[in-house]
Structures are given as structure tokens and as C-alpha cells.
Amino acid sequence: MEVQYINYSNIIRQSGFWQSCFAAFGFAPVIRPPPMMCHYYRDLLSPSGNWAINLSVPPLFDTQLGSSSALLAAKKVNDKSEADFPCVGFTKPPRIAIIGGGIAGVTAANALSKKLSSNNVAAKIVIFEGDDRGSNNRVDFSNHENPSWQAATARNANTVCPGASMHVMSQRNTLVKIMKDTVREWYRERLEMIQSWLQKEHFSAERLLRKDNFEIAPPYFALHLLNCLGPSASWDERATFVTFLTSFLKTSLFSTEYDVYERGKLIHQLAKSNRVLFLEAINDSNGLASKIRLGRGFISLYRSKQDAIHDFHEGESFGEDFELISFEDAVKMEPRINNLPFHEEVLAVHRKADYTADCAVFIKDLTDKVTQEYGVEYRVGPQGMIDGISTAKGAIEQSSEPIGIKSKALATDPAANQQRFSLVTKDGRTHDFDFVVLAAGVNTPLFARMLSVGDSCPTYPLRGYSLTMYTDKSHSQETETGPSKNLLNQPIKVDDMYCSSVGANMARIAGFGELVGYRDKATNVPSLAPKVLARYGKKLFPESNINEANALQCFRPLSPDDIPIVGAVRSVPGVFLHSGHGTLGWTLCLATSECLAAAMTDEIVGRDHQKMYHLPGDISVERARLSPDRFL
Numbered sequence: 180m181e182v183q184y185i186n187y188s189n190i191i192r193q194s195g196f197w198q199s200c201f202a203a204f205g206f207a208p209v210i211r212p213p214p215m216m217c218h219y220y221r222d223l224l225s226p227s228g229n230w231a232i233n234l235s236v237p238p239l240f241d242t243q244l245g246s247s248s249a250l251l252a253a254k255k256v257n258d259k260s261e262a263d264f265p266c267v268g269f270t271k272p273p274r275i276a277i278i279g280g281g282i283a284g285v286t287a288a289n290a291l292s293k294k295l296s297s298n299n300v301a302a303k304i305v306i307f308e309g310d311d312r313g314s315n316n317r318v319d320f321s322n323h324e325n326p327s328w329q330a331a332t333a334r335n336a337n338t339v340c341p342g343a344s345m346h347v348m349s350q351r352n353t354l355v356k357i358m359k360d361t362v363r364e365w366y367r368e369r370l371e372m373i374q375s376w377l378q379k380e381h382f383s384a385e386r387l388l389r390k391d392n393f394e395i396a397p398p399y400f401a402l403h404l405l406n407c408l409g410p411s412a413s414w415d416e417r418a419t420f421v422t423f424l425t426s427f428l429k430t431s432l433f434s435t436e437y438d439v440y441e442r443g444k445l446i447h448q449l450a451k452s453n454r455v456l457f458l459e460a461i462n463d464s465n466g467l468a469s470k471i472r473l474g475r476g477f478i479s480l481y482r483s484k485q486d487a488i489h490d491f492h493e494g495e496s497f498g499e500d501f502e503l504i505s506f507e508d509a510v511k512m513e514p515r516i517n518n519l520p521f522h523e524e525v526l527a528v529h530r531k532a533d534y535t536a537d538c539a540v541f542i543k544d545l546t547d548k549v550t551q552e553y554g555v556e557y558r559v560g561p562q563g564m565i566d567g568i569s570t571a572k573g574a575i576e577q578s579s580e581p582i583g584i585k586s587k588a589l590a591t592d593p594a595a596n597q598q599r600f601s602l603v604t605k606d607g608r609t610h611d612f613d614f615v616v617l618a619a620g621v622n623t624p625l626f627a628r629m630l631s632v633g634d635s636c637p638t639y640p641l642r643g644y645s646l647t648m649y650t651d652k653s654h655s656q657e658t659e660t661g662p663s664k665n666l667l668n669q670p671i672k673v674d675d676m677y678c679s680s681v682g683a684n685m686a687r688i689a690g691f692g693e694l695v696g697y698r699d700k701a702t703n704v705p706s707l708a709p710k711v712l713a714r715y716g717k718k719l720f721p722e723s724n725i726n727e728a729n730a731l732q733c734f735r736p737l738s739p740d741d742i743p744i745v746g747a748v749r750s751v752p753g754v755f756l757h758s759g760h761g762t763l764g765w766t767l768c769l770a771t772s773e774c775l776a777a778a779m780t781d782e783i784v785g786r787d788h789q790k791m792y793h794l795p796g797d798i799s800v801e802r803a804r805l806s807p808d809r810f811l
Contacts, residue, residue, distance in 0.1 A: 273302045273783060276602055276612040278565055278626055279619035280308025280557060282538065282764050285546050286772035287618050287757045292553035294776035298784055304549075305556045305612075307604070309564030347446070348692075348761075349430040349740045350439045353400075360398035364707055367398075371710075393520045393718075396482060396674040397711045399692055406696040406704055416697055419624040423639035426739035426810055442741055446763065447497045448798050449743070453770035455796040457534065460769070464544065471540045472680060474665050477533035478509050479672040480516070480525055487526035494530065502529040513669040518718045535670045535679045538765045564605035568629045570751065571599050571611065599753045600630075614779065616755045621698065621734045623758040632748045635807035638759045640697055641737040644708040645689035646730040647681060648716050648723040676715060688716050689733070692762070698734050737761045743771045745805040746778045755779055756807045770794055774805055 275291070277284045284306050295302050406412065407420040434442075461468050481487035487503065494501035509527035510517045549555040557563075598611040617623045617636065627636035650666065665680035672678075676690035691708040695701040709730035716725045738744055738759030748754040757775045760767050774792045781789060792800045803809065 273300075273613040274598060274611065275302055275304045275614045275616065275779075276600065276610070277304065277306045277616040277618055278568075278602075279617070279623070280306050280310075280546075280559065280563065281618075281620055282542050282768045283618035283620060283757050283760065283772075284308070284616070285542050285549065286768045287616055287775050288549045288555045289545055289553075290769075290772035290776035291616075291779055292549055292555060294773075294780045295783070296553070298780055300780070300783060302783070303556075304553070305558060305610070307563040307565055307602070308557065308559045309605070311560035311563075347439050347443045347741050348737075349427060349442070350434050351431055354428075354431050357400040357402055360400040361402045363398040364401045367707055368705055371707075397707065399675045399690065401691075401693040401695070401706065403693070403695045403701075403704055406701055407694060411700050412696055415625055415628050416700070418628065418633065419637075420639055420694075420696075422624070422633060422637040423737070423739055426637040430740045443493070444497065445742060445800065445804060446767070447499075448800060449767050449770045449794075450763070451498075452773070452794040452796040452798040453767050454532070454534065456769040456773070457536075459795070460541075460545070464548075467541070467544060470544065471536040472665055472682060474535040474667075474670065474680060475531075475533070476512075476669045477530040477535070477672065478513060478516070478669045479528045479530065480506075480509065480519075480674075481527065482521065482525060482674075484524060484526050487528055491528050494528070500531040502531065503527075504529050513667060513671060515667065515719050516671060518721065519673065519715075520718065529669075533670075535665075537681065558604075561605040562608075565602055565626065566605055567603040568615065568626060569601050569603075570630065571601055614753045614755065614783075616757055616775070616779075618757040620758070621736045623736060623756065627748075627756070630748075630751055630754055632751055632754055632807070634811060635748045635750070636744060636756055636758060637739050637810050638736040638744065639694065640701075640734040641761060642693040642695050642701060642704075642706075643689060643691045643733045643735060643762065644706070644712055644730045645687055645733055646709065646712040646716055646725070646727070647685060647687045648720050648725050650684045650720055650723050671719075673715065676712065678715075678719060686720065688712050688719075692737075698732070701734075702732065735760070735762050735764065739810075743767055743805060744807050745771045745774045746802060746807060747782060748807050770798075771805070774800065774802070778802070 277288055288304055288306055291302075292304060408417050412420070461471075461473065479487075479490065481490070491501050491503045504512075504527050506516075506522055506525040506527060509529070512529065546557060550557050598613050600612045600615045602610045602612065602615075604610065615630070617626050619626055621638070621640035624633055624636045624638050627633045666682065666684060666686045667678070667680045670677065670679035674690075676688055678686055678688040681687050690712070691706070693704075693706060693708070695704040695706075709727040712730055713725050713727035716723065736758050738761060741761060742759070743763075744756045744759035746755060748756060755775060755778065757771060760771070773794055777789070777792055780786070790802060792802055792805070794800065
């Protein structure tokens with residue numbers, strides 16, 4: 180038997196006691212080396228790739244090998260036992276590019292770093308974020324400063340809610356609502372134009388527009404086909420809209436009530452696990468709860484008694500601690516609700532286990548953690564802006580198998596070991612990687628098309644708005660989680676808008692879902708949203724000086740079936756997706772990043788395909804239900 184030997188000094192310095200003893204007797208190869216060595220001992224195998232030494236030690240001393248046997252023997256390495264080797268197929272640490280430095284990208288880097296470390300795998304992970312404000316996303320609210328970072332991470336409603344409270348959009352009645360809301364928005368925009376003209380001519384138009392009328396809920400959706408398919412959109416942008424719309428129509432038209440319920444149940448399972456991970460992160464970080472303005476509890480208001488009862492029972496069926504309460508009881512919990520001008524027939528659901536927190540601050544803290552503790556590199560600006568992605572010549576064509584389970588010939592085949600992807604950044608540099616994770620929010624499908632996997636990522640931007648309101652009066656209260664300096668006792672949901680605290684004298688109201696194209700082309704597309712948010716904000720916070728011009732656009736990556744798209748793209752080995760969270764990025768990303776990390780780690784170490792993701796909170800999810808391949 181022919182065996183390649185390695186330097187004894189490295190063995191003694193980096194390996195455990197028993198491994199050192201074996202090395203001293205001349206048996207240098209080690210099946211499971213410690214983390215620092217795991218990528219460098221692919222020469223365990225003989226040049227022919229047929230034999231290796233199997234070293235095992237008593238379990239009392241074996242903290243790194245994980246073996247239960249005390250036998251020392253040579254064994255034949257076959258395809259099935261290949262998974263015994265960490266990071267098979269690599270002669271150096273695999274390089275992983277994560278495109279996107281928002282919540283999807285940073286949570287992916289954190290979960291992947293932890294998962295690889297627990298499997299004795301050290302990898303080089305680099306996050307690319309094109310917005311140079313991404314790595315410094317703290318906002319000085321004391322100066323009434325708005326977030327300059329354009330990612331939804333910095334502009335969301337700050338609510339960490341279970342999926343039971345989120346309606347599944349991919350159903351037939353949503354199609355009807357989109358059409359109705361689009362017509363209503365067009366009509367009301369024309370009334371606004373008439374009002375403006377009449378006011379210039381010194382006529383009163385208040386009765387015409389009824390701008391302060393709260394008798395009916397405002398339109399939530401809007402569809403601007405000309406912006407999605409017209410001359411201002413690029414060919415790739417049009418293609419992503421057509422891909423999204425095709426899948427969305429197919430899912431919505433052919434979904435039964437049971438299908439819709441099951442999708443809502445899946446979202447809720449992910450959200451429950453997300454909540455567990457969120458609370459673990461807070462407990463592990465001293466002072467984080469105070470920094471992110473942690474609050475507990477949430478009140479949803481309903482104009483329809485039927486809708487309130489439906490959501491209450493749905494929450495109960497999913498195991499949530501919901502309470503159906505009257506409008507008067509809701510006012511006792513949050514007095515500002517009484518400022519709203521509709522009281523009759525209004526019911527509320529108190530969601531006791533929901534949390535609110537500042538998403539941008541949380542992600543900034545997590546970014547610091549992954550860069551400082553795990554050595555993840557975070558590139559921004561020209562160094563982080565991706566101009567192009569391509570597959571390295573010949574690397575993908577070598578085999579259709581995932582990287583981690585390719586043949587042992589990789590150890591001696593330089594061509595097979597070349598890195599598979601080339602990324603070109605704005606500064607003109609080219610970077611080579613073994614794996615690429617597309618987690619770039621609304622831009623993810625555009626990057627997917629660069630790699631010819633656009634059909635696996637049929638997401639599209641959904642524009643919403645958020646408006647931050649300031650008061651001169653600070654508010655402090657005691658909560659179950661400790662002292663809180665939040666302006667609202669309880670966050671509020673009303674007419675599909677979410678209002679939550681950002682600080683002691685600040686609150687943010689957010690909502691709306693508009694299909695108007697991509698961010699850089701849709702900035703000037705008109706919307707009723709800023710006016711509506713300001714109208715509700717003035718009622719809830721009459722002491723605040725609210726200006727609708729300060730409303731911020733927020734674009735979210737909407738999946739055609741409401742389910743995030745997570746996992747490997749099998750048509751191009753090495754490409755993974757972490758996108759499609761829609762309005763629920765803060766609600767789901769911690770959980771879905773665990774799914775991504777499990778899928779990537781399995782591929783890197785050559786582990787057999789698993790059917791389920793097992794998540795914190797005793798949650799199990801079928802991998803196929805999140806897979807990008809479900810759309811093919």
C-alpha cells in the first residue's frame with residue numbers, strides 16, 4: 180500500500196495528542212484532522228486515490244475525530260465513504276462569494292460560518308455589497324436623519340412577526356385585489372391632479388377628494404405594466420418580470436384553499452424558528468436588546484369581524500399565543516389607537532409573542548460579528564459592486580456532480596480543482612470562487628440571469644414605503660423583557676400598514692405593495708402611498724411634524740408563491756440562492772439562512788442528500804419546498 184506522508188511537526192503542532200502519537204510511529208495520514216488542517220490534507224490518499232489509513236482512538240480522548248473505535252487499520256476508500264472526509268475535492272479552503280450585504284447576505288454568512296466550523300471546515304467567505312453605505316448603516320435619528328442605505332434592511336417596519344399574521348398573496352382573490360387596487364389608485368391620482376388644479380384656481384376641492392376620509396381602506400397594491408415592460412426597462416428586467424408573472428399567475432390560479440393554507444403554515448414554521456434564533460442572538464449578545472429597541476407584543480386591527488376571527492383561529496392552529504380583543508381593550512394597551520376615526524365594528528388580535536426591533540442595527544451588529552469572529556470579508560462600494568459573473572472556463576463542464584461529491588481524482592487533477600466562478604467588480608478586479616450565493620435582494624434575478632439560472636429565481640421587486648415620524652416627547656415603559664424606551668406601548672397593524680417604534684420619540688409606519696419595476700427606474704413612478712402613510716401618521720401622532728416628502732421607497736424581492744427560494748441550483752453546481760423573502764425578510768432570514776448553510780455544508784463535505792431541514796424550535800421543513808428547482 181502506497182501512502183503519502185506529511186510533516187510531523189505540523190502534526191504535533193496542530194493535531195490532538197493521540198494523532199501525534201500515531202504520527203510518531205510513522206502513520207501520518209489522518210481521516211478527520213482538526214479545523215486548521217481540514218483543507219490541506221487531501222493527500223491522505225495514495226496518488227491512485229484508492230487507499231487511506233483509518234485512524235481511530237478511544238472515545239474518551241477523541242474530541243476531534245468523532246470515532247468510537249480504537250482500531251488502527253487500512254481501509255478501501257470507495258464512493259460511499261468519501262463523505263468521511265471533510266471538504267473532499269479541495270486542496271485549499273473553498274472560497275465562497277455572497278453577493279448582497281443586506282439581511283439575506285449577512286445572515287447567510289453568519290449561519291454558514293457556524294455550520295462549516297462545526298463540521299471542521301474552514302472556508303474563505305467574502306460578502307459583496309455595492310452600496311458603500313451598507314457597512315456603515317447606523318442612522319443618527321437624533322438629527323431626524325433618514326437611512327441612506329437603500330436596502331430594505333434599513334427601511335423596513337422593524338417587525339419580527341410570525342407568518343400566521345401574514346396573508347399569502349399567491350391566491351386568486353389577490354389577483355382580483357391587484358386589479359381593483361390598480362384602478363382605484365389610478366382614479367384617486369387623477370382626483371389629486373384635479374384637486375391641485377382647483378386649489379390653484381382658489382376653489383375648494385376637499386369634498387371632491389375626501390382626503391381625510393377613513394371610511395374605506397386605501398388601496399394596497401398597484402401594477403404599472405408600462406414600467407415593468409416598457410422602454411425604460413432593460414431586456415433582462417423585462418425577462419425577470421415575465422418569469423415572475425408566469426409563475427405567480429400559475430400558482431395563484433391553480434391553488435386550492437388547502438394549498439394556500441399549507442404555504443401559510445410553512446411560512447409560519449420558518450418564522451417560529453426565526454424567532455427562536457432571534458432571541459438566542461439577543462441572549463448571546465450583551466446589551467443588544469437595548470440597542471435594537473426590543474419590544475414585545477403586537478396589535479392587529481380589523482375592519483372586518485370575519486377577518487379578525489379568521490386570523491385569530493389561524494394563529495391558534497399554528498400554536499401562536501393570540502387573543503381576540505375589542506377595540507376598547509386595544510386602546511387600553513395602546514392609547515394612540517383611539518386617535519383613529521373608525522371605532523364601529525373594529526376588532527383586534529393581540530399577538531403576544533411577536534417582537535419588534537431595529538433591523539438595521541441588528542444586521543450591523545451581526546456584520547461586526549461575522550467579520551471579527553469568523554473572518555468574513557465585507558466589501559463595499561466599487562470593491563463590492565458586481566459588474567459581471569461568469570463560470571470559469573471548463574470548470575462547470577468538468578462534471579454535472581456537486582463539487583463536494585466529485586471523484587477522488589480531484590486531489591491530483593489541477594484542472595478539476597480550479598475555481599468555478601469569476602466575479603468582476605466595479606474597480607475592474609476579477610475574483611475567483613468555488614461557490615456563489617446570490618442574496619442580493621431585488622437584484623438577485625438579474626445576477627441569476629448572468630449565470631443562466633434565471634428560471635430558478637423568478638422573483639421581482641415589490642415597492643413599498645416607510646415614513647419615520649418624530650415627536651418632542653420621549654416615552655419609557657417596563658416590559659416583560661426589561662426596560663424599554665419605545666414610543667409605542669404596542670406596535671399596530673391597520674389597513675395592511677405597520678406602525679412600530681424606532682426609538683423613544685420616533686415611530687415608523689410602512690406598507691404597500693407595488694409592481695413598478697426596478698429601483699433605479701421606478702423612483703419617479705407616482706404613488707398614493709406617501710400621502711396615505713402621512714394621513715394615518717398624523718392621526719396616530721398629531722403632535723408630530725409629518726412630511727410625506729420624507730417617505731422612503733423600499734423594494735422587496737417577492738417570490739411568486741410567497742415562499743423564500745433557498746438552496747442549490749442543480750443546473751449550475753456551486754450556485755446557491757437565498758432570496759424571495761418578500762416583505763418578510765426580517766421575519767424569516769435567520770431561519771432560511773440556517774437552511775442555506777445546511778445545504779451548502781452538505782455539498783462541501785460530500786454528505787448524502789438530505790430530505791429535511793431541521794431547524795431550532797423543533798421545526799422540520801422539506802428541502803424541496805424551498806428549492807429553486809421547484810419552479811422548473
